[in-house]
Amino acid sequence: MGSQVHGTQHFDKAKRTEIKFSEEAMATVQKIISHYPAEKRKSAMLPVLHVAQAEFGGWLSPEVMDYVAEILRVKPIEVFEVASFYTMYNLKPVGKCVLEVCQTSSCWLNGAEDIVKYIEKKLDIKVGETSKDGMFTLKVAECLGSCGTAPMMQCGASFHENLTYEKVDKILEGYRADGKQRNYTDLDYKNTL
Numbered sequence: 001m002g003s004q005v006h007g008t009q010h011f012d013k014a015k016r017t018e019i020k021f022s023e024e025a026m027a028t029v030q031k032i033i034s035h036y037p038a039e040k041r042k043s044a045m046l047p048v049l050h051v052a053q054a055e056f057g058g059w060l061s062p063e064v065m066d067y068v069a070e071i072l073r074v075k076p077i078e079v080f081e082v083a084s085f086y087t088m089y090n091l092k093p094v095g096k097c098v099l100e101v102c103q104t105s106s107c108w109l110n111g112a113e114d115i116v117k118y119i120e121k122k123l124d125i126k127v128g129e130t131s132k133d134g135m136f137t138l139k140v141a142e143c144l145g146s147c148g149t150a151p152m153m154q155c156g157a158s159f160h161e162n163l164t165y166e167k168v169d170k171i172l173e174g175y176r177a178d179g180k181q182r183n184y185t186d187l188d189y190k191n192t193l
């Protein structure tokens with residue numbers, strides 16, 4: 001199998017050899033794969049990418065995607081195509097907390113656009129960027145399934161609903177104060193199997 005993943009990030013062969021799931025993560029991956037018939041191994045890609053993202057710092061580098069391709073016995077480009085399609089996967093390093101503001105109809109009608117602008121101004125970044133202190137990455141997402149409590153945003157494993165500017169201030173202050181990672185590395189996939 002080739003080792004070339006397409007994308008904007010440079011593929012580092014040396015780094016690739018260092019990429020390896022922990023024993024625990026690999027057990028989770030094998031369990032996920034076991035849910036599918038052997039010839040449909042590729043169908044495990046989404047959950048396996050979640051485990052990979054949680055395991056390797058909240059984003060999927062070309063080396064990590066290559067590794068996942070090897071495990072699923074598919075071409076690296078197939079992993080890249082899936083990972084680059086869904087907003088829940090990051091293809092570049094992210095901050096400690098990833099803020100994903102829903103921008104679909106219910107949230108949009110209830111002021112999501114203003115919330116995004118407010119966060120952009122507050123953190124001095126644009127959508128897709130990370131604050132200078134490395135604390136926050138701002139993203140927008142399609143419907144996150146919480147339309148009745150719009151506008152809302154997801155941050156790692158947490159949902160924040162009925163957002164107002166004041167709520168956003170409190171959430172960001174709280175995150176700064178506790179300093180915890182909320183960039184997908186905080187998701188516990190073992191308990192969802």
Ligand code: FES
Pocket residue numbers: 102103104105106107108142143144145146147148150152
């Ligand atoms: S439209 Fe925002 S959660 Fe559904």
